[in-house]
Amino acid sequence: MSTTVWIILAAAVMTYLTRIGGHMILSRFERIHPRVEAGLNAVPAAVLTTLVAPAAMSGGVAELAALATGAAVAFLVGGMMPMFLTSAAVLILLRHLIG
Structure with a gap:
C-alpha cells in the first residue's frame, strides 16, 4: 500500500481512539461537573467557528455568498443538512462560474 493510504488509516485509527x-x-463518572458539561456543550460552536471564520475573513465572493446562503437556510428552513447542501451547492457553482 502507498504511504497516503497508511496515513489515512493511521488518522482514522487515531480519530477513533480519541473519540472512544x-x-x-467520561463514562466512569456518575455525574459530570457543571463546568465540564458547559465546556463540552460549547465544543460544537467552537468547531463551527473555526471552520467558518477563515472563509468569512479572507474568502472571496463565492465563499461569502455560500456563508450568506447557509445563514439564510439555517434561519428559514433549519437543519444542518439543508444548510450544508445549499451552501456547498452555491460555493461549487460560484467557484465554477467565477473561477
Missing part, C-alpha cells in the same frame, strides 16, 4: 477514549473516561 473521551467517552470511556
Whole structure:
C-alpha cells in the first residue's frame, strides 16, 4: 500500500481512539461537573467557528455568498443538512462560474 493510504488509516485509527477514549473516561463518572458539561456543550460552536471564520475573513465572493446562503437556510428552513447542501451547492457553482 502507498504511504497516503497508511496515513489515512493511521488518522482514522487515531480519530477513533480519541473519540472512544473521551467517552470511556467520561463514562466512569456518575455525574459530570457543571463546568465540564458547559465546556463540552460549547465544543460544537467552537468547531463551527473555526471552520467558518477563515472563509468569512479572507474568502472571496463565492465563499461569502455560500456563508450568506447557509445563514439564510439555517434561519428559514433549519437543519444542518439543508444548510450544508445549499451552501456547498452555491460555493461549487460560484467557484465554477467565477473561477
